[in-house]
Amino acid sequence: MHELGVVTHVIRTLEEVAQENDVTKIGSVTLTxxxxxxxxxxxxxxxxxxxxxxxxxxxxxxxxxxxxPAVTWCTACEQTYETVKYGKTCPHCGSKETYLLQGSEFAIKEIEAE
Ligand SMILES: [Zn+2]
Structure with a gap:
């Protein structure tokens, strides 16, 4: 399972950060x-x-x-649109010269010690 690997990675990162900062309990973690x-x-x-x-x-x-949210940029008409709704084809001009601006990321945004 992919998600198990992801969470293992998050926990390891938290353990490293906690060790570096002398933290024994984590209060909250924010993931994007x-x-x-x-x-x-x-x-x-x-x-x-x-x-x-x-x-x-x-x-x-x-x-x-x-x-x-996933957002795609169209290089032909220089506009953005919703990736999930329209995929790789720009709904404004029909061009396929598009690329993903955001939406594929996974990151630890914030860690709070207790
Ligand atoms: Zn376009």
């Missing part, structure tokens, strides 16, 4: 998840809850997820 990142938020939450029980550092931490 792009609309077309391929990551399923519900599965992230499931994996997180599983890790939470066996990881003292995050056992009381709150997980916050901020979705990032």
């Amino acid at each position: 998840v792009g609309e077309v990142s391929g990551i399923v938020t519900e599965q992230i939450i499931d994996c997180w809850n599983w890790f939470k029980k066996k990881t003292p550092l995050v056992c009381e931490a709150e997980l916050k997820i901020e979705p990032v």
Whole structure:
């Protein structure tokens, strides 16, 4: 499962940050998840809850997820549009000369110590 790997990565990062900053308990973690990142938020939450029980550092931490909408830029007419709705074809001019501006990211945005 892809999401399990993602959450493992998040937990490892948190452990590193906690160690560097002498933090023993994390209060909350904010993740940004792009609309077309391929990551399923519900599965992230499931994996997180599983890790939470066996990881003292995050056992009381709150997980916050901020979705990032996918936006595509059209180089032909220089306008943006919703990626999920229109895909790779620009709805303004029909051009396929487009690229994704945002929406594929996955990142740890904020970590709060307790
Ligand atoms: Zn266009």
